[in-house]
Amino acid sequence: MKNTLTVAQVQMQVVRNKAENIASACRLIRRAAAQGAELVMLPEMFCCPYENSAFRPYGETFGGPAQQALSALAGEKKIWIVGGSVPELEGERVYNTCFVYNPGGQQVARHRKMHLFDIRVEGGQSFRESDTLSPGNDITVFDSPWGKLGLCICFDLRFEELARVMALQGVRAIFVPAAFNMTTGPAHWELLFRQRAVDNQLFTFGTSPARNEQETYVAWGHSIVCDPWGTVLHQCGAGEEVAVTTVDLTRVEAVRQQLPILSARREDVYFIGQKGKKDCAI
Numbered sequence: 034m035k036n037t038l039t040v041a042q043v044q045m046q047v048v049r050n051k052a053e054n055i056a057s058a059c060r061l062i063r064r065a066a067a068q069g070a071e072l073v074m075l076p077e078m079f080c081c082p083y084e085n086s087a088f089r090p091y092g093e094t095f096g097g098p099a100q101q102a103l104s105a106l107a108g109e110k111k112i113w114i115v116g117g118s119v120p121e122l123e124g125e126r127v128y129n130t131c132f133v134y135n136p137g138g139q140q141v142a143r144h145r146k147m148h149l150f151d152i153r154v155e156g157g158q159s160f161r162e163s164d165t166l167s168p169g170n171d172i173t174v175f176d177s178p179w180g181k182l183g184l185c186i187c188f189d190l191r192f193e194e195l196a197r198v199m200a201l202q203g204v205r206a207i208f209v210p211a212a213f214n215m216t217t218g219p220a221h222w223e224l225l226f227r228q229r230a231v232d233n234q235l236f237t238f239g240t241s242p243a244r245n246e247q248e249t250y251v252a253w254g255h256s257i258v259c260d261p262w263g264t265v266l267h268q269c270g271a272g273e274e275v276a277v278t279t280v281d282l283t284r285v286e287a288v289r290q291q292l293p294i295l296s297a298r299r300e301d302v303y304f305i306g307q308k309g310k311k312d313c314a315i
């Protein structure tokens with residue numbers, strides 16, 4: 034198993050033209066590959082404005098143009114691509130979906146956002162993904178030369194159970210294409226990436242679109258990498274950037290050994306209901 038991983042996070046500017054977004058993503062992925070990235074990661078909704086009215090018209094069925102472009106580029110550059118997310122059309126439904134490609138250009142994972150982003154913060158951000166999107170129902174963990182890796186999308190990161198299940202399945206890093214906003218970004222973005230990293234003693238990678246003040250939904254930016262100790266190894270600003278970070282994955286096993294919280298959990302007492310009569314495991 035490989036222990037050193039160089040990741041490039043493409044914090045790209047998303048515009049209103051889908052083909053232009055795909056072209057920008059490909060240009061920036063090429064730049065990342067030239068800088069030595071072994072795995073390149075795109076943001077949530079990298080080829081579509083983050084807007085309910087846009088999800089269906091910008092959507093694509095399985096094997097659509099955004100997916101074809103990423104698969105071809107992964108094969109050409111012999112890199113892994115965590116393809117941000119696209120609106121995926123299936124029948125009447127639209128999903129917020131991340132596809133992962135290996136250096137052979139094969140799709141090796143697909144995560145459909147499980148927790149839809151429905152919030153209404155007084156004096157701040159409101160959004161209702163459930164007006165147009167359907168939730169996925171699967172936890173996504175995939176094999177790689179660096180061991181098992183986990184995948185979730187933006188709002189999914191707020192659900193600690195999901196990250197914990199992935200950690201218990203053996204993942205060493207969780208990749209999160211995301212687009213926090215000007216209300217929740219300053220309050221929770223760094224906190225959540227550090228928190229999930231510390232709780233589960235693994236690496237977290239969050240990749241956002243660049244901020245565009247002209248859009249209806251303004252992304253926070255600040256793409257981030259945290260290590261299993263909760264240290265922020267890199268955090269971008271708000272503008273367009275390709276951030277390349279090399280991580281030592283043996284930190285996962287080292288931190289778990291030195292501060293053994295995962296193995297010290299008391300599963301015998303963590304449940305709701307009467308002792309000895311489990312109604313609901315947590």
Ligand SMILES: NC(=O)CC(=O)C(=O)O
Pocket residue numbers: 150186187188189191211212213214217218
């Ligand atoms: N956009 C999201 O899915 C989540 C988000 O912005 C937040 O949790 O805050």
